[in-house]
Amino acid sequence: MGGTSNRSVERAFKLVDELAENGSGGVSDLAERLDMPVSTVHDYLQALVETGYITVDEKTYQTTTRFLEVGHRQRHRLEVFKAVRDELEDVAAETGEHATLLIEEDDQAVILAVQEGPDAINLFAYPGARMPLHATAPGKAMLAYMPADRVDDIIDRQGLVAVTSRTITDPEVLFEQLESVRQQGYAIDEGERIAGMVCIAAPILDKSDQVRGSICVCGPQSRIDETRRNEIADVIQRAANVTQVNLDYV
Template structure:
């Protein structure tokens, strides 16, 4: 959980995150699972419902349509999604694999776009899905050009939650890999976030040469095999350069 100087907002965001995962929940479920005092939860829920940020149906609370309105407006004003659409579509059409565009949001990566593979094998993901920064190719591509101070702020713990047998176990090992990613220009997820799903990711740079987003090519292990990685990497890097050039015009 991110803590700021405005605790009420932090708590509201906790509730939003919880309900986005649960779909809907009762008052008791919310204050118990989010670990908030009863009185705080009660006043927050009442205020959020009044503003349309949550809706109440009988004894359950759900995300409100006003959040959808805000989300759509944020999506419309985020130009990088529009700038990336054509190059990313071409990448999907050439590779026949699922392609994503993602950005940093708090201490996680989040998908802004997903272009589904035309094949029968589907990688389970969706627009708005949050990703671990250390176990996903896209997350590592976003992290790699950050300073150690920034990385430590986003990932304060030395040891990481393990998702699969290949998940990077700690920050020391991650920083070694991030140095390699900076040198080679791209990141790889070897089934580290989800077993049997591999991912190649490349960063998108703005005018100041800061990484503002990343793209990825994802598929099951035989689709993104060791033999195919060099070819896919070249295509991912070329697409990321094209998008970076478009971003840098603004």
């Protein structure tokens, strides 16, 4: 019974993920895309419509904003989000660039909050967006402060997939970079996830030195030279330090 229930839940969420990824779909279309019987897809969709998480209009289904509500509530429960809100706004204003707060969840880096400075370019970054830890500055900033055996486990489960031609795909190179992150206190990725972009991130640690997230600033390679990188690194490290203090009082 339990196995059947688990498969049902898994199939239902596959439908949700497919709709979230592609915007909408009809029963036959979704059944073909997911290689599931039409009758099964129809039953699951009807159940999801009844819960309010999916809506239907002229036989076309799409997700509703109920998922946004769930995510918003969960985000506000997280201590690191409460501790960093004002700091992130200041980072965006001071650097002029795109500033984000990320956490690690299920072996991935997940955006919790976004602030855009006056010069920020549109990166289509939004709360809930997920990305590989190894291919991003914030991901590497968090990996650097995790136990080595946990990093090994993440690599075993997720692999080191090449997102761009500059993504690190060699574990030895990654571990060398993580050592550099610990020494300098911040991480950099140069086009490792988005070609032409430089991202700089500092880890957020709590009073027990456990990593709770990271603050990241991204901007075009053409305007983030060595001097600006150092300036941005100083800004985000200060913000991460203030956030660490705030965590003690959340």
